[in-house]
Amino acid sequence: MAQLNGDARHRQPNGSAAKHANGILEDRVRGSTQAGKHDASLATKSEAKQTSNTVNLLICVGGIYASFLTWGVLQERITTTNYAPLAGQKEIFKYPVVMNTVQSAFAATLGYIYVLISRKKSGDLPIYPSRQIVWPLLLVAGCSALSSPFGYASLQHVDYITFILAKSCKLLPVMFLHVTLYGKRYPFYKYAVVALVTSGVAIFTLHQSTGGKKKKGADGNSLYGLMLLGINLLFDGLTNTTQDDIYARFRPYTGQQMMCALNIMSTSITITYLLLSPYLAATGIGHYVGMDLGSSTGELADAMAFIQRHPAVGWDILGFAFCGAMGQVFIFRTLSIFGSLLLVTITVTRKIFTMIISVVWFGHALTGMQWLGVGLVFGGIGIEAELSKREKKAKEAGKKKM
Template sequence: MSFARLALCIVGVYSMFLLWAIAQERLSVPFKHIDGQSSEKFKSPLVMGMCQSILSSLSAFLYIQLRRKPGDSFMRSLGLEPPTEGPPTSNGNGVIKSNGSTNPKSKSNGSTKTNGHTHPSKPSTRYSTSSLLLHYLQCSLFITSAAPFGFSALSYISYPAMVLGKSCKLVPVMIMNVLLYRRKFAAHKYLVVAMVTTGITVFMFFGNEGSSKKKSHSSTTGNGTPATPYATLIGTFYLLLNLLLDGATNSTQDEIFTRHRQVTGQQMMFFINVFCTLISLTLSVLPLPYIPVIHPSLPSPNGTWTSEMDVTLGFIRTHPDVVKPLVGFAMTGALGQLFIFETLQHFGSLTLVTITLTRKLFTMLLSVVVYNHTLTLGQWFGAAVVFAGISVEAFVKRKDVHAKRVIQEKEKAKLKSL
């Protein structure tokens, strides 16, 4: 079941975000004006993110309600009610169990004393709704802040440099897990991270287009400004902030699943996207002054500050062709997030980042087969290193699953003998 779920998550992430990338690329090129004479680019990434977060929260809400159990209240279906602790029972080994969980500190010598009374279910005192919501808000702030820094980095560094930086995303995810939450990983996890990061970096660096792109960007950056060392330093700084915020997001999501085991991926998806919508809506509606990276909109000709929402609505009125790719971007992103948070819940952030990073590699390899492209020797070596790292992860996972099944079979045999 674990392998089937992982395979479904991989297929879902790959398919939805391939379509998402197509829509995003369409949004990055100019749209024709209704007068048919001029063209302009859509320059509202904040509104793009808000549209996606609105549909993502709606899709998560519908999923939760469709999977809602008959006896669950509305608040419990959203994960906002503490889990109940029913009457304690003994598993025969001196360990008290409550609702399927074990507490090794509570012992009863193989029996449970209740003085002839049955204790009713009561809320868990270890649960904190406010703490859970604060963690959701923390993730939303990280996500909303990370996107502008990634977008702004392209104004100072080339796209290949951006891709190379993104290929090392596994490293900040692991670092932020260790620094923020003192989380430790198995030794093979560090090996897999190193192999996947090295393999993707080698694959990107030795691409056939690498040298030509480097030459084309040697004198100018992505927005046509001179590529000075000072500009490169700013772009690299923005990219590092983007990667660190992404790492903080993934590590905080891992912490939520660790602290609040009753939370499902779809519940997390719902609340994080609700908070992202509120933050993005506030920033896009308010006529804020110029804020570098976060709110880079310029004032109107009469000197008053305009909101990004007004600019976006005006663009849609004069460029109606933008609606279709914008809806496609939001819908594929929303459906893709269902698979994203399913992967997060059951396999953790490192596995998720491995899937999202290798998606680009598999897409490139697919284009090699379909369009008869050629790969350099360095690219084949990088691909081999990535596949080797994934194989190590799959081998260890398969071994762990087999060991768990052996333990479960032994427990079943012991219960039958009793």
Template sequence: MAVTATRTRQKSSSSKSIRVESRSSASVLHLLIAVSGIYTSFLTWAVLQERISTTSYGPNNRVFRASLVINTIQSFCAAIVGYIYTRYTSSSTKESSAIFPNRKVIFQYALVATTSSLASPFGYASLKHIDYLTLLLGKSCKLLPVMALHVLIFRKKYTWSKYFVVFAVTVGVSLFTLYHPSSSKKAAQATSSSSLYGLLLLAINLLFDGLTNSTQDHIFHTQPTINGPKMMCGINVAATVLTSVFLLTPISGQLEDALEFFQLYPQVLYDILLFSLCGAIGQVFIFFTLSKFGSLTLVTVTVTRKMMSMLLSVVWFNHKLTPGQWAGVVMVFGGVGAEALMKYFEKKSRVGKDAVSRKAD
């Protein structure tokens, strides 16, 4: 009887181990799919964003400045893709596919839509005072506001390795900005105070981005019926309504300017539509990552994606970097890479402890 009981426990332990390894393999596969989707979609998205926001159209060399129009078209496309994504992943019951299940979630969607809609204009406005590469590297500092808001608002605690990543990324961005070549066109046109003003606008953009990511995480924890597809659709519907209402007010003035620009230079409209489609597909993978792995994993993935976008921008648009700027790039990559390596060893250590515990049982 004792031998039979022992064999039964061994079989049970073995089946548990197989299930844990299976879940771990599935988790790694899901993360690889998510990372591949984010990289492919947003590397294309980044090239189109730089083309739309910094390059000129037509013989008069006009630059498209109606950032809210870009946001509205992008959120509208993302809402449609998000709805299709929701219908595909939800069951046929009305309750399970409800995008707005209660009033509280409507308010939360509206809050995220507001912060994300406010973030983008500050990012585009900063491009008048800093170049696109500085914007991309600065966006890599999103880890800092996300962590700060998690600690201050949601009382979350982090390991020392997380703070090391934030320090490395911040120092890297500082080096990149400090060693900006003075011979570049942007530096020749902008004064030192103008560049500082651009960094201030970028800091506001990062603050709103951080609030957006933290609130999204909070929604997942407080609304059990909400998943990635539903959140994607709901937030983009709220953002489309919000920005459309503002565009129709006399205060904006961007809608008329955009329509005139589209008539004169239709190429920009095609670029914006392709840009929005890439963003919408990318959001599918972003919300999938957010719901499966949380906001810090998502931010780590998007930070490395921004770094790849920056390197692609250097090659695609023939930008030149100084040795000091390359040192900043290495600091950012090194910080994020070290954090990923530490997470890998922590997870491996936990798996080893679980295996020892199962053998002891």
């Protein structure tokens, strides 16, 4: 067979020109690949077949929704419940770094178990396969750890409407950083789809918030608050785009490997912070990022004392950590197969899907503008699905001609 192929090549009028033409064609096919399942890297035929599996996508989406719906309920219960035994007193658990540390420790453990199950032999799937991968992983872990504090701090200087509008537009910084930092190319319709989905989510969340109860946040917006919010979005975007770059540069590197590696690093970073927090409180650094460091004993000691007084919150934190870890299994599975842009689309639109479930289940009503937002989101997703299907058929036809 190899000889036949060689003879065929020699029969070309100009072998080098034919190879050059084939190279251009391959580059165009690769360059025009849409964001999503091919974001991570150039997939093999077996991987491409797997990524196109609708059932696989539904499992990932269902797993993310189920895990983080429960996770969100537990998070709200932990951070809003008054655990004080006496009327008139108020004791609310307000130690987010401790919660995140417990969750990342659970996720690192679950990720390692996932790696062990996936291994065919003992040397397979090393957590850190090379020294070169450590630095980009450390960048992701650092951005992920720093993102939330800047987001919480921004709420002290911007109103809640501005905050949720910015978070609804998370797709934009992800795409922007893909284009500017990593030179990724998208077809025009991909930009249009992102604009539709972002507009739909923004309209939906804005009108949901204006009709609901007053949320925690400042009464107005300040330049400093907008800067903090911008840093939060920048860190979110860097997290997702750098993860894609890691998958592209260090193939084969799986979602379970990255999940374990990043959570080990995140746990190390947050534990270091918790141990240093009493000293940070003394220097006043925590004031500038909006952290509650009023106690000289630090967040870890205060959180442990709170749990000793109210053991029920400890069980809620364990449940919160387990659900978050399970959600990460599906997140990293989605990220390694479909890419960050589709993952962010799933997480950004999760609120709309949960609201629709609430409408159907409890008989609630949506406003006209909220229905417009829902229509834009589903319209964008439908347009992408149809155009992706056409693009895939066109590429397969091109390969057959080759």
